[in-house]
Amino acid sequence: LCCECGQFHLLLDNHLYNFQDEVDDELTCHICLQPLLQPMDTPCGHTYCFKCLENFMQEYNFCPIDRKKLSFQQCHKSSLLVRNLLDKLIVFCPFKAECQQTMQRCELEAHLQNRCPGFKKYKSELQRKKNPISKGKQDPPARVETNTPKDPEVPSAGSSLVAESSAAAVVSLGTVEPGLVNPAFEEAEEGESLIQKCNYIITLVAETTTVEIHREDPEEELGMRIVGGKDTPLGNIVVQEVLRDSVIAADGRIAPGDHILEVNGVNISSVTHCQAVSFLRHPGPVLHLMVLQEKGFSNKTAQQDSSSATNREVIHVTLIKRDRSEPLGIKLIRKTDEPGIFILDLLEGGLAAKNGKLSRNDRVLSINGQDLRQGTPEAAAQIIQTIESRVNFVILRQPGVQLLEQAEDGSASNSSSSSNGGSPVHHRRRVDQNHYRRKSNYQKGYASHEKTVAIRKEPKESLGITIGGGRDNKNKLPIYVTSVQPIGCLFRDGRIKRGDVLLSINGIDLTHLNYYEAVSALKSNAASHSVVLKALEIIPLNAPEPSLDSKEQGFSWSPLWITWLGLPSYLHCCQDIVLSKGNLESWGFSIVGGFEESKGNKPFFIKTIVPGTPASRDRKLKCGDEIVAVNGVPAIGMSNSELIPMLKEQRNKVTLTVVSWPGSLV
Numbered sequence: 001l002c003c004e005c006g007q008f009h010l011l012l013d014n015h016l017y018n019f020q021d022e023v024d025d026e027l028t029c030h031i032c033l034q035p036l037l038q039p040m041d042t043p044c045g046h047t048y049c050f051k052c053l054e055n056f057m058q059e060y061n062f063c064p065i066d067r068k069k070l071s072f073q074q075c076h077k078s079s080l081l082v083r084n085l086l087d088k089l090i091v092f093c094p095f096k097a098e099c100q101q102t103m104q105r106c107e108l109e110a111h112l113q114n115r116c117p118g119f120k121k122y123k124s125e126l127q128r129k130k131n132p133i134s135k136g137k138q139d140p141p142a143r144v145e146t147n148t149p150k151d152p153e154v155p156s157a158g159s160s161l162v163a164e165s166s167a168a169a170v171v172s173l174g175t176v177e178p179g180l181v182n183p184a185f186e187e188a189e190e191g192e193s194l195i196q197k198c199n200y201i202i203t204l205v206a207e208t209t210t211v212e213i214h215r216e217d218p219e220e221e222l223g224m225r226i227v228g229g230k231d232t233p234l235g236n237i238v239v240q241e242v243l244r245d246s247v248i249a250a251d252g253r254i255a256p257g258d259h260i261l262e263v264n265g266v267n268i269s270s271v272t273h274c275q276a277v278s279f280l281r282h283p284g285p286v287l288h289l290m291v292l293q294e295k296g297f298s299n300k301t302a303q304q305d306s307s308s309a310t311n312r313e314v315i316h317v318t319l320i321k322r323d324r325s326e327p328l329g330i331k332l333i334r335k336t337d338e339p340g341i342f343i344l345d346l347l348e349g350g351l352a353a354k355n356g357k358l359s360r361n362d363r364v365l366s367i368n369g370q371d372l373r374q375g376t377p378e379a380a381a382q383i384i385q386t387i388e389s390r391v392n393f394v395i396l397r398q399p400g401v402q403l404l405e406q407a408e409d410g411s412a413s414n415s416s417s418s419s420n421g422g423s424p425v426h427h428r429r430r431v432d433q434n435h436y437r438r439k440s441n442y443q444k445g446y447a448s449h450e451k452t453v454a455i456r457k458e459p460k461e462s463l464g465i466t467i468g469g470g471r472d473n474k475n476k477l478p479i480y481v482t483s484v485q486p487i488g489c490l491f492r493d494g495r496i497k498r499g500d501v502l503l504s505i506n507g508i509d510l511t512h513l514n515y516y517e518a519v520s521a522l523k524s525n526a527a528s529h530s531v532v533l534k535a536l537e538i539i540p541l542n543a544p545e546p547s548l549d550s551k552e553q554g555f556s557w558s559p560l561w562i563t564w565l566g567l568p569s570y571l572h573c574c575q576d577i578v579l580s581k582g583n584l585e586s587w588g589f590s591i592v593g594g595f596e597e598s599k600g601n602k603p604f605f606i607k608t609i610v611p612g613t614p615a616s617r618d619r620k621l622k623c624g625d626e627i628v629a630v631n632g633v634p635a636i637g638m639s640n641s642e643l644i645p646m647l648k649e650q651r652n653k654v655t656l657t658v659v660s661w662p663g664s665l666v
Helices: 050-057 080-087 105-114 117-130 156-160 247-251 273-280 302-310 351-355 377-386 489-493 515-525 614-618 640-649
Strands: 039-041 047-049 090-092 102-104 203-214 224-228 237-242 259-263 286-298 313-320 330-334 341-346 363-367 390-397 446-456 465-470 477-484 501-505 530-540 575-580 589-592 604-609 626-630 653-659
Touching: 039 050, 039 080, 047 050, 080 105, 090 105, 102 105, 203 247, 224 273, 259 273, 313 351, 330 377, 341 363, 363 377, 446 489, 465 515, 501 515, 575 614, 589 640, 626 640
Parallel strands: none
Antiparallel strands: 039 047, 090 102, 203 286, 224 237, 237 259, 259 286, 313 390, 330 341, 363 390, 446 530, 465 477, 477 501, 501 530, 575 653, 589 604, 604 626, 626 653
């Protein structure tokens, strides 16, 4: 039973309503013949339900009425006027025996949740069926744990994989009972199970995976940014970003939001940020990583998920297009019983069929490093259309699938990014769904100290520094020193160091300039006999990691993520991120931090972004981002239990003001 419309229907189908009056034909979808839901306009002037049109376009490429050529990307939301007219249609409450009220269609969900006696009775009966031997209020079947729970026994690094804030709630991945992983879940009434905003059991599915990374150059960067560590509120080491055309992107199995548990057999789930960077920067031709990957929300049991994940193999396939417009000859679909996208068919004579290494029913995990585990056929098509030449697929395949014979014309390249040209088959994934919490031990590891450096120099003598950052950078960083060259006057003076943030030169403010403006200001002022620089030195409170610099050979230098946390707030450059969602969706992120009486104020950080949710689809919010405000209301001084209800109150849209620092490059 759907809690938005109060009727039984498949999860992927449209809602059902009992309308009081006959609805005008102009407001009816000509696919399902029902009043429009989430109406979408086509370029040829017709309007359909979003889900109806999306499902239709997976099979056909024309408009259902006039059969003109059409793609889903060409369609757009109907006008606000049309959507308001539809929302104001009068409907009956579906629980006619207990409730005879009528209301506007847009008001039905709130009526069911808050006022309808019939829906309340249904929920009570459902609860009794689930728990025939009830132990009353003292022993509810699902719980939110707000204190540090007893650690369950799990193997290897999983035993120390725990979350950090006692104020955030637990997701028990070993059961089918859902937890409060993020503000999208409603708190249950006493004695009731926790449910999402509809009445089927939802659980957050995660699994541990061992990934073997091969590097031809042992010193080559992996190409990902990480955040977290036991000395931060995030606790675990989390992948913030995977860089394009990197070793990690070419492999395709690690995605933003993954937690790194082990590096070459060493448990890093409870090490400091600097220690984790050191382990991941260690050179070598082969790197073994154990990662915890969240797969999104599922209504399957853990046993079903386990069996489906462990009986498959991951394969890499590369297709080469002669130009951007060349089609691959692949039909992609979605399945109703499994997330992600699948290959329905390979067109005879097409590029994929000639290559012979893709097969029907293969699940597409990523294309050119872009995660499609919770993607749509439309998203995959859009990625493929923008690629000039090499299309790198990472696919999941059931064992025993027969491949088509390799074409002899040699029109496609080999299917692997590995050096031997083969098509590697990786070990099956092991599902380990134990996830629990530990107390945070957060202290800011860095402080800042402002200094003024006045030097006299020859007019033609250079400052001898290189800089990075700038407010035109995607993270809107302040200008900082990336190196001090031995040929300049600043090296001779010795007070300006790598990593210092430059505030001004000869009274000219540098804190709001972009990169090229800062370079110009530094060059023009360097021509004078005397230079006065104001800078901010970021100082570690504890002894720096002695091995970190030695591991940086071959790495382009940039400050570690944790050093940015020591900057004063006047150097923070905030940005607004607007998220939108449907009535039944989660926002799709979890938070840690906030005010605690014993520890005082701590910043709120994004810890997890769940695949397939609004936060994931938007792509702007990143793990490690600091939440400064929600809809303009400052978050400083709030506790976790105050911020979560504020997020839950936002029905379909929320504006998050965040400060985003780049993760440490490894």
